[in-house]
Amino acid sequence: MxxxxxxxxxxxxxxxxxxxxxxxxxxxxxxxxxxxxxxxxxxxxxxKNKNELVTLAADLVWGEVELPDSAEIGWRTATSELARSVHAMIGRHFWLLAAMSTHLIYGPNKARYDDHCLAIYEDAGFTEPDADQASATVLMFVIGAAQGEAAEAAWRADLRRAGADEDQHLRDTIARIGEIAHQFPRLRARTMPSMETTPALPDEVTFDFGLRAILDGLAARLAT
The missing domain is CATH 1.10.10.60 (Homeodomain-like)
Known part of the structure; x- marks a missing residue:
């Protein structure tokens, strides 16, 4: 070409x-x-260079996030749907979290997302400072919730590039996790991963619990 x-x-x-x-x-x-x-x-x-390319690629994938209409479904449902859309996008592009830790991600798609977040909270009645804080808090939660899956995907990508045996490395890692957890009573009392299973995807129930807790707190703040 x-x-x-x-x-x-x-x-x-x-x-x-x-x-x-x-x-x-x-x-x-x-x-x-x-x-x-x-x-x-x-x-x-x-x-110009790889750094510019990573920034452009990161902004491109932010364009995949769907923007719900809070006027139709309410601010809580809109915030929840928006958070899930971001979480799913990160799941498709595990490298984004690594890029966000080393690059200043900006561009029209990220700005589109940020502006829509603020509109949801301001339309709900939050002050501008509270809208800023609410937007940042929910995004930080979503990033944290996606971290485990993204880290595993990045780890697997590194193993593939090195030509290593992914399955064997996974079994060895799970075994080591079990050995470490066995030293602590509360972890030992819980079911640990077996040598024959792979780590599960992020627990949807846990994600729901955390998101509801944040939205409950924001709703309480809005009420006062």
């Missing part, structure tokens, strides 16, 4: 595909060129 026919949008979408498969550590201009079927120099014609 000649560099003149290559577009910035094609590059960013290809970068997301590489990131989804290999994580931030697996993305470089040569690997991206291979994904696109072009020389790495053709990529540089459109994007």
């Amino acid at each position: 000649p560099r003149e026919s290559l577009t910035r949008e094609q590059i960013v979408r290809a970068a997301v595909e590489v990131l989804d498969a290999e994580g931030v550590g697996g993305l470089n201009m040569r690997r991206l060129g291979t994904q696109l079927g072009v020389a790495a120099t053709a990529v540089y014609y459109h994007v």
Whole structure:
């Protein structure tokens, strides 16, 4: 593909595909060129460096978040649906959390999400400072809830790049977790992962519990 026919949008979408498969550590201009079927120099014609590319890719996936209408369903339901949409998006793109820890993520899609969050809380009656805090609090909860699954996906991506045996590493890790937990009474009393099972996806019940607790607190604050 000649560099003149290559577009910035094609590059960013290809970068997301590489990131989804290999994580931030697996993305470089040569690997991206291979994904696109072009020389790495053709990529540089459109994007300055990897950092800019990661920022652009991160903003692109924020565009996947669905924005519910709080006027139709109420602020609590809208906030809940928005939180679930962000959680699902992070689940599809595990590398985003790593990118957010090392890059300043900004762009029209992230701004679109931020503005809609503020609109939900302000329309519900929160003051502007409280709307800012509510938006940040819910997002921090969602990021925390997604951390475990994202970390496992990143770990698996690293093992694949190294050509390691994922299943064996997983069994060894679970066994080590069990050994450590056995030293502590409350952890020992709970069911530990077995050597024959893989870690479960994030517990939907736990996510619901945490989100409801936050929304209950926000509702109480709004009432006062």
